[in-house]
Amino acid sequence: MGEDDPYAAAAKGKLILKSDTSIKKKKKKKDKKLIEQVKKTIETEEPEQTNSSKQTKTKAELAFLQQQEKMKTKRILEKASQTHKERVEKFNQHLDSLTEHFDIPKVSWTK
Secondary structure, three states: OOOOOOOOOOOOOOOOOOOOOOOOOOOOOOOHHHHHHHHHHHHHHHHHHHHHHOOOOOHHHHHHHHHHHHHHHHHHHHHHHOOHHHHHHHHHHHHHHOOHHHOOOOOOOOO
């Protein structure tokens, strides 16, 4: 093999695929002390966050949330009132009402 061999840099082993399960990664050992420290810091930070996040909502925000809930329940009731067959028929009627401009063009020239 000379230096001008174009295949000199090619890998010579077997091809490794992503789904190949024979290769296993080494698991890193977790440091128990580090985990305990993280838990302690989380526990100490939680009470501080809850005090600042307990802001009362304004009347407008409460009204907005109530209106959202009403609209959500209304939408759910409308969807539940129709069967799948009725929804398909309604959709087909809508497609029939559209102009031919929206039709899927014919692709094959043989037919």
